[in-house]
Structures are given as structure tokens and as C-alpha cells.
Amino acid sequence: MSQLLSVDGRSTEYVFYKNLEGEYEKFNPFTLVPPLLYFSELRQYQIVQTDRNELTLFYVLQKNSADIKEQLSRTVNDSLEKLELDKLIDPKLKQVDSIDRNKRTGKFQVIKSLGPPT
Numbered sequence: 001m002s003q004l005l006s007v008d009g010r011s012t013e014y015v016f017y018k019n020l021e022g023e024y025e026k027f028n029p030f031t032l033v034p035p036l037l038y039f040s041e042l043r044q045y046q047i048v049q050t051d052r053n054e055l056t057l058f059y060v061l062q063k064n065s066a067d068i069k070e071q072l073s074r075t076v077n078d079s080l081e082k083l084e085l086d087k088l089i090d091p092k093l094k095q096v097d098s099i100d101r102n103k104r105t106g107k108f109q110v111i112k113s114l115g116p117p118t
Contacts, residue, residue: 015113017053017089024117029055031083033110035075041065046099048112056092058099069093 014026029047032055036045043062050056057076061068072093080086101108 013111013113014116015049015055015089015111016115016117017085019088026116027083027085029111029113032076032079035079036072039068039072039075041068044099044108046108046110046112049114050092051090052114052117053088054090054092056094058094058096060096060099069095 013028013030015029016024016026019025029049032047036042036057041061041063042059044060046058048056048058055076057072059072065071073091076091076093077086080089080091099108
């Protein structure tokens with residue numbers, strides 16, 4: 001008789017953050033992606049967990065816009081507020097010239113997490 005193993009998904013797609021009680025919780029930051037799809041100025045973006053309670057949106061523009069950073073900031077903040085994470089997760093934005101693919105797989109990662117806490 002064979003045994004089935006549970007599949008929990010890729011842990012690198014979840015962000016583990018500390019809640020107000022100091023305990024770790026997780027959420028899927030892909031929930032932040034749909035509003036970004038409306039920005040025609042974006043060529044590429046990546047959401048990186050740069051600290052336990054910090055996310056940085058790295059983005060590459062395909063066309064310049066004077067107030068794109070302000071619009072992106074407002075969009076990310078609004079998304080975190082809807083998820084009731086605006087008091088827990090500090091969002092950052094950084095415009096870059098390019099975003100590298102994963103060296104091991106060659107695939108582009110939309111989400112980069114610190115992974116589960118140790």
C-alpha cells in the first residue's frame with residue numbers, strides 16, 4: 001500500500017510575518033498582484049520579502065510616468081489595508097533597470113519570500 005504525502009504548495013510563495021502578539025502568520029502575496037496588472041507602465045515587477053514584516057516591490061518601467069511611484073505606493077498600501085495587514089507589513093518600492101531570473105531554474109519569480117521562520 002502506498003502512502004500519499006500532503007502538498008502544501010511552495011513555501012517560497014508565502015510570506016511569514018509577525019503579528020501583534022509576536023507570533024508568525026502567513027499570507028500569499030500573490031493577492032497583491034491583480035491591481036498591478038492595470039499598470040501599463042510596468043514591464044516587470046517582483047515582490048520581495050526584504051525583512052519579516054517588510055515587502056519591497058521592485059519594478060521595471062516600459063514607459064515613464066511622472067507619478068507612477070506614488071500610484072504604485074497607493075495601490076500596494078490599499079491592498080495591504082484591505083487584507084488588514086497595513087499595520088503589520090511595511091511596503092517599500094524600488095525602481096530598477098532589470099529583474100533577474102532565478103539562477104537555478106531560469107524562471108522569473110514574481111514572489112521571493114524569506115521562507116518559513118526557523
